[in-house]
Amino acid sequence: METVVDANGGSGGWLVVAELSHIKELVRQLEVHLGGPQSQELCKHLASQISSITERSISLITSFRLDWPAADVATTPSLLSDASDAPFKTTKKRKTMGNKRHQVRVSSAGGGDNPVDDGHSWRKYGQKEILGAKHPRGYYRCTHRHSQGCAATKQVQRTDDDPTLFDVVYLGEHTCAQRAAAGQAATGAQVPEHNQDANLTVKIEGLAVEPELQQGFLGTTTPFGLVSTPASGCLAQERGLFSVPSPSPATPDSNHVVPFPPIEVAGDEHFGFEEVMSASGEGVEDLDLYISSFLA
DNA sequence: TGTATTTGACCTTG
DNA sequence: CAAGGTCAAATACA
Numbered sequence: 434m435e436t437v438v439d440a441n442g443g444s445g446g447w448l449v450v451a452e453l454s455h456i457k458e459l460v461r462q463l464e465v466h467l468g469g470p471q472s473q474e475l476c477k478h479l480a481s482q483i484s485s486i487t488e489r490s491i492s493l494i495t496s497f498r499l500d501w502p503a504a505d506v507a508t509t510p511s512l513l514s515d516a517s518d519a520p521f522k523t524t525k526k527r528k529t530m531g532n533k534r535h536q537v538r539v540s541s542a543g544g545g546d547n548p549v550d551d552g553h554s555w556r557k558y559g560q561k562e563i564l565g566a567k568h569p570r571g572y573y574r575c576t577h578r579h580s581q582g583c584a585a586t587k588q589v590q591r592t593d594d595d596p597t598l599f600d601v602v603y604l605g606e607h608t609c610a611q612r613a614a615a616g617q618a619a620t621g622a623q624v625p626e627h628n629q630d631a632n633l634t635v636k637i638e639g640l641a642v643e644p645e646l647q648q649g650f651l652g653t654t655t656p657f658g659l660v661s662t663p664a665s666g667c668l669a670q671e672r673g674l675f676s677v678p679s680p681s682p683a684t685p686d687s688n689h690v691v692p693f694p695p696i697e698v699a700g701d702e703h704f705g706f707e708e709v710m711s712a713s714g715e716g717v718e719d720l721d722l723y724i725s726s727f728l729a
Numbered sequence: 730t731g732t733a734t735t736t737g738a739c740c741t742t743g
Numbered sequence: 744c745a746a747g748g749t750c751a752a753a754t755a756c757a
Contacts, residue, residue, distance in 0.1 A: 557734060559749060572748070588748090594742095735754070742747085 459483045535603040538592070553607060555587060567593045575609055583609035 463479045555573035562569050568591035575583040585607040592598040 521756065556732090557752095560735075561747065570747085574749095586748095728757095731757095733754100733756080736752095738750085738752105740747105740749075743745095 506588075526670060537601050537603075539596075539599045539601050540597050551601075553585070563590065566590065568596070577609035581609040583607055 455465070459479050459482050463483070466475045466479070554576040556576045556578075557571055557573050559572035560569050570590040572590055573587045573589065575585040577583040584605040586604045588602045588604070590600050592600055
């Protein structure tokens with residue numbers, strides 16, 4: 434199993450997260466050793482490490498901001514604005530159901546139309562040709578829409594430049610009690626077809642820094658901060674904690690689904706990772722502030 | 730036979 | 744009015 438996770442088509446996003454995770458750990462150590470017997474030397478050493486890692490993170494952030502594909506640049510500004518929630522390359526702003534919106538970019542090596550089993554069972558209810566896009570957009574709603582009134586929907590669209598890549602937009606919150614089923618879905622119990630999680634690559638457009646996710650995400654000890662703990666509920670699943678079938682060894686031709694918090698666009702209490710990256714263009718001091726918030 | 734998908738029509742929004 | 748989003752009848756599939 435090989436896991437390819439990415440913020441912008443490279444490995445920079447995860448590297449930054451790994452670095453930030455490292456910083457957080459160092460800060461924790463710093464707090465522990467403050468006032469201790471050898472605190473001065475130790476704290477100096479830790480502070481110096483924090484400083485150098487922070488600088489590395491800054492350069493990483495800066496570099497993959499420059500690496501942004503044109504399509505993403507076209508899309509991203511709208512994602513950062515509450516007033517504009519048009520997905521992908523659209524020119525029209527349209528109000529869609531619910532306030533919650535997350536976008537992830539997912540790749541399917543299997544080549545199917547449904548790129549990822551995200552732990553929920555979805556029912557397709559429409560498909561539409563989108564102006565300016567080479568591929569139609571598929572519309573999915575939660576299978577439990579009628580039985581439990583679950584309002585979650587998602588939109589899946591192949592990217593223009595890479596047919597194996599999908600942009601997936603999650604809209605609305607899952608209110609269904611599908612938690613148990615979601616766990617089973619990783620083993621193929623709930624999703625009747627297109628369950629390709631044995632052959633998947635997930636590329637992350639960005640991440641939201643949510644308190645509960647920070648803890649799981651940054652506090653993890655797995656490589657690149659992959660969260661292997663089960664999601665705490667339907668909501669957490671919906672927020673993009675993709676199911677992880679098994680942490681098996683990497684092989685060149687297979688991937689597994691990666692848990693990762695996708696962009697959360699609407700939500701006052703959260704800020705997106707891309708906002709952090711935007712801040713990098715406005716000076717290091719601002720960025721440090723953002724990173725501080727990130728770690729807070 | 731029940732459930733999921735397809736697809737054209739209709740609705741909503743800017 | 745154009746384009747995105749949803750509905751629902753027809754169809755496919757297990």
